[in-house]
Amino acid sequence: MGLKLYGLPVSTCTGRVVAVIEELGLEYELVPVDLSAGEHKRPAFMERNPFGQIPALKDGDLVLFGE
Numbered sequence: 593m594g595l596k597l598y599g600l601p602v603s604t605c606t607g608r609v610v611a612v613i614e615e616l617g618l619e620y621e622l623v624p625v626d627l628s629a630g631e632h633k634r635p636a637f638m639e640r641n642p643f644g645q646i647p648a649l650k651d652g653d654l655v656l657f658g659e
């Protein structure tokens with residue numbers, strides 16, 4: 593149950609979070625979200641971020657997202 597970052601490497605919004613995680617030296621898994629297929633607007637992702645945008649960061653039961 594490690595840190596999971598849902599987003600895309602090409603996304604600057606995801607990149608900001610990656611920069612902080614890397615700076616802190618934390619281990620994490622980057623879980624790709626297929627924006628072109630509308631994955632970020634589907635219920636499974638909207639449970640992680642109700643605004644339907646990447647990124648979302650999951651640490652155990654805690655999920656963080658921006659608006």
Ligand SMILES: N[C@@H](CCC(=O)N[C@@H](CS)C(=O)NCC(=O)O)C(=O)O
Pocket residue numbers: 603604605606627632644645646647657658659
């Ligand atoms: N305030 C949010 C903004 C997130 C955001 O704008 N994400 C963009 C990608 S960089 C996105 O998901 N765009 C797709 C959409 O809005 O449908 C944050 O900084 O995390």
